Amino acid sequence: MDSEHGEVAASIRELGRRAREASKLLAAADSNAKNAALLAIADALQDGRAALQSENSLDMQAGHERNLDAALLDRLELSEARIDGMASGLRQVAALPDPVGEITDMRYRPSGLQVGKMRVPLGVIGIIYESRPNVTADAAAICLKSGNASILRGGSEAVRSNIAIARCIAEGLQHADLPAAAVSVVGTTDRAAVGALIQMTDYVDVIVPRGGKGLIQRISADARVPVIKHLDGICHTYIDDEADIEKAIAVAFNAKTYRYGICGAMETLLVAQSIAADVLPRLGEMLIGQGVELRACDRTRSLVPQAIAATEQDWATEYLAPVLSIRVVDDIDAAMQHIGQYGSGHTDAIITENLSRARRFMREVDSSSVMVNAASCFADGFEYGLGAEIGISTDRLHVRGPVGVEGLTSQKYVVIGDGTTR
């Protein structure tokens, strides 16, 4: 067992070594080569549809035999639409501007030097994800576009599908004369592979885990490589007493009901007490009509009798379900106090027509996205114009909020003189 694990670790280190080599070529690769590879991968996925689906059906069959639950089996399936979705995602990423090499802030200094910054890839990115095989193509695309080599480790239940997708990726890379090790898909389902991947600081520059909170916490606890992580999305909407009532009701209803399972879904509604009687009865009725369970404070329950009593635990819960906690608060200070105490720093919104309060909320609420008069379910990379998204960071260092191609780069300094000395 130990020597088996040793072998797995050695093979992951070898992947890492080759990824590091490939990352140097990729950092210097021109935009055309990267885009040609992305388009060729898209073609290979669609042309290879039959092979993909046949491998995927073996994963599905194994999943059925292991009694995986229906939601997991659904995520595992590579339907026609999902294959087309992967291909179109790749083409969208190809169409994005190349972030690598962008020079900004170039200014003359008193020394006569011009000093500016150039955007460069991070190097090698390790992505660890669960059952969805389409993440393999999405993650490869965003890493490739940003000039990073990637090592992709998907869920064991999707391993045949992932290997089939990897073949299409390899074909696309070859078509564009990019090194095969620019994208590595870990073919083993041995868990020791993850342990090795998150420890090799010499070959991997950052780990992006995608999946449930348990996976992300485990990886963050054990990793020696820096992790860009996404924990909870306990998102709040605060309806200020100077809110426009129609906007407030529309936004809050949408923030909860647009999709229950996304991290930007509103989980707690806070309402200023002096406007609560105008908002909560109507909004409560709409939400209940939609099948949303309401868990609320006493002041709310006096206005919405169908709501059950919220417990302390409710304020700290990301439901990802048709459940909403509601609290009436005295004012914006009480609302920001509640968000600071129970929030997860993901996305929080204020509904108000009052400019000073909007400014305060934006400045003082310490979340990766702060919104004014908008539904928190907008919190994603596509809506923000990033064109692609590898995840949403709830960390503070490097990148916060939706992470697109730019989030997988950093900036070095470029300094130009003319024989300049000190």
Added chain:
Amino acid sequence: MDSEHGEVAASIRELGRRAREASKLLAAADSNAKNAALLAIADALQDGRAALQSENSLDMQAGHERNLDAALLDRLELSEARIDGMASGLRQVAALPDPVGEITDMRYRPSGLQVGKMRVPLGVIGIIYESRPNVTADAAAICLKSGNASILRGGSEAVRSNIAIARCIAEGLQHADLPAAAVSVVGTTDRAAVGALIQMTDYVDVIVPRGGKGLIQRISADARVPVIKHLDGICHTYIDDEADIEKAIAVAFNAKTYRYGICGAMETLLVAQSIAADVLPRLGEMLIGQGVELRACDRTRSLVPQAIAATEQDWATEYLAPVLSIRVVDDIDAAMQHIGQYGSGHTDAIITENLSRARRFMREVDSSSVMVNAASCFADGFEYGLGAEIGISTDRLHVRGPVGVEGLTSQKYVVIGDGTTR
């Protein structure tokens, strides 16, 4: 011993808890309050000169008794000039634009939302440094300006001086009605304090170690909190065969001799073989005349007979001394190959009049600063216009190169709608 360490750890955790609380107020503090504090600290340092020097003389005396070496004693001393230097550093930081709250890239999206980014502090910053007490004031200033609370842990040999500076800082914070815990100076010399500081991920967002490579490696190995680190500065200058010879000689001479002990000092000179005979005899003579020891490859030694033979170890050494390794290389590819193999990713320069080669070098050399026709000793935050510097990052994530106030911030998203729903 164990319970003593337990007590130290508990007191550091308590510092952390209070720093976290203070960081929330500081993040929302307006520019005037932060600047008033910085100016008041500067005044307090100069007004309290006598008290500072009397505490410092106790540190100096203890240092003499412990037989600290002369260089260390020199760094420890708070001369009149150093106290004025701290005060003027604080006033310079006060004069910098406030990075916090800056909104950029605000654009309308098809949804009707405006989406942009707001610059925000990282939170709580732990600084661990060695003997120089002036770092206490410099680090406090840069953290305060960037809206971060800081926990400062200086060398044990400077503890009395650091506590005296801390009193001036506390006075300045009080003057501006900012919380005392905005800047904490660790008063214990117990090493367990460092261990506690670098482990408490709940209270500290980033650690910046300042000191020798040994200190930084130790901290990086043990830390659970992310570290912005600065390891070696093995800086190269490559003189291309299309270099202007006068510029090449002036820049290379300056890059080595401006100051031997700084991290941006050139440690290895690479010269294209077809220009070597025009450059190396003259440059070699100038360097030898300046007292620089030359360690070189055979091709160099045929042109500069006084040079001794370089060993493999020389290419990988940061001398920080009047020693230079020199190698004649075939061309720019061989130069970049050498830099990739032996460099430390700090600062590397090309001397050339050829635009295509300059472009290639800037794009392909993976260092925190890449320079064209400029001396590598320019690599510092003041020369780059940052106005202050907490260190130079040789990491890839978050920030590369000189780290100023902006390097201690990140960006959150701000999203403004008008009742906008999906």
